[in-house]
Amino acid sequence: MAYDPKLAAALSGATLRQLAHWRKASVSRGAVLIPEISSTRPVLYSFRDVVALRTCVKLRNDASLQKIRRALDTLRDDLKERDHLSSYTLVADGSSIYLAAPDQAVDLVRKKANVVIHEMVDVLQPFYRDGRHIPPLLQPRAHVAVDPAIRGGVPVIEGTRIPYDEVAALLRDGVPPERISDYYPSVTATAALDAADFADYVDSFDPPRERREVAAG
Known part of the structure; x- marks a missing residue:
């Protein structure tokens, strides 16, 4: 990965x-x-x-x-x-x-x-850069972890091998946080919200024009 x-x-x-x-x-x-x-x-x-x-x-x-x-x-x-x-x-x-x-x-x-x-x-x-809070590398959110031994370091839900973006995608598709466990039994609603929050943070690194084009699409 x-x-x-x-x-x-x-x-x-x-x-x-x-x-x-x-x-x-x-x-x-x-x-x-x-x-x-x-x-x-x-x-x-x-x-x-x-x-x-x-x-x-x-x-x-x-x-x-x-x-x-x-x-x-x-x-x-x-x-x-x-x-x-x-x-x-x-x-x-x-x-x-x-x-x-x-x-x-x-x-x-x-x-x-x-x-x-x-x-x-x-x-x-963690540290700050240009007023932006950069999270700790190994724990970018309370329930999101980065471990190079798990999926090559791709951020996952803590204690699982489930990529954060797969969980975030379900929330963005309208699945309520409390129903995420229907798809991933080991993922709590709180962990799902953390995954979505981290996904939003990652997307904030898109250049502004690209973000507008995604929103328009």
């Missing part, structure tokens, strides 16, 4: 435009993140990609895209760190971007080793 761009955006906090931009290399620097499953249509992201994207979104709160690209080039070209971006702890403090490790931290912009990091971040936890 894999994440299409809209679901990857919703789980990471990036916009669809940012995802497209980050897939491309600039004139002088490499791409921020190329999806490891498919970088051409249909574009598909992995769970590791989503974790890395959350890191990039959090960095973007405190650093310019140019600075992020410079830091990633230092990581990959100078330090020869070529593992998946999700493998690294990257922290920004408004002046630079650092690679944090248990025994040291490296300033990836000014290329100085053994700097002090005052605050570590956990990209799996």
Whole structure:
């Protein structure tokens, strides 16, 4: 299983435009993140990609895209760190971007080793981006869970293998929450409402014109 761009955006906090931009290399620097499953249509992201994207979104709160690209080039070209971006702890403090490790931290912009990091971040936890609340990655809603060992990480009703969007689709078709158990006995009305709420959140990452076209159709 894999994440299409809209679901990857919703789980990471990036916009669809940012995802497209980050897939491309600039004139002088490499791409921020190329999806490891498919970088051409249909574009598909992995769970590791989503974790890395959350890191990039959090960095973007405190650093310019140019600075992020410079830091990633230092990581990959100078330090020869070529593992998946999700493998690294990257922290920004408004002046630079650092690679944090248990025994040291490296300033990836000014290329100085053994700097002090005052605050570590956990990209799996919730945060805000441009006034939007980005939910915790592994529990985006109380009854919706993300586990890479279950359906490849596609959000499901907690404690089941039932995709959230299948339940949300039934509610959108007019099935009352309390009747969802007729279709999925293990899904409560509360869990169904959570699935619908998360589906609405995912759809909010559609570009405005696309949302109007869907509504008009």
